[in-house]
Amino acid sequence: MEQRADEVAWLLELAVNPGAGDSVRAVMEELAASTTAESGALSYAWFRSDDGGVVAISERYTDSAAVVTHLTTFGETFAPRFLAALTPTRMTVLGAPSEEAKQALSALNPTYLGYFGGFTARSVSDGPPAQGFATGS
Numbered sequence: 001m002e003q004r005a006d007e008v009a010w011l012l013e014l015a016v017n018p019g020a021g022d023s024v025r026a027v028m029e030e031l032a033a034s035t036t037a038e039s040g041a042l043s044y045a046w047f048r049s050d051d052g053g054v055v056a057i058s059e060r061y062t063d064s065a066a067v068v069t070h071l072t073t074f075g076e077t078f079a080p081r082f083l084a085a086l087t088p089t090r091m092t093v094l095g096a097p098s099e100e101a102k103q104a105l106s107a108l109n110p111t112y113l114g115y116f117g118g119f120t121a122r123s124v125s126d127g128p129p130a131q132g133f134a135t136g137s
Helices: 021-036 064-085 099-108
Strands: 008-016 041-048 054-061 086-095 111-113
Touching: 008 064, 008 099, 021 041, 021 054, 021 064, 054 064, 064 086, 064 099, 086 099
Parallel strands: 086 111
Antiparallel strands: 008 054, 008 086, 041 054
16 A cells, blocks of 8 residues: 555654653653544654663654644644753654645754655554553663
């Protein structure tokens, strides 16, 4: 199955600010719970380096409207705490976001990559994504 032409995804890499480990976990859990409730969110996953100093967030949305909805919620609810704990270092956006979505992402100075080829092994169900937050260190 090919990627849908209107889907937008990204990988956001961040440095964990000194002393912010506990804050990172709290904001991650709240953001993941909030994003799960968004109808246009297809996937949302956080990854962390072994030393805890780097975090990467992989996100995928049905379309640019879902991206704008997510970023609006993020800005209104989470941005100050998120940015107090994490410093964005690199963002790669996959797909063809609208100009409105690009404007919403512009502060992160992303690199944009358009779909080139490949497949998706499994389709995403129409239901809400499963929640599963790692609680280990």
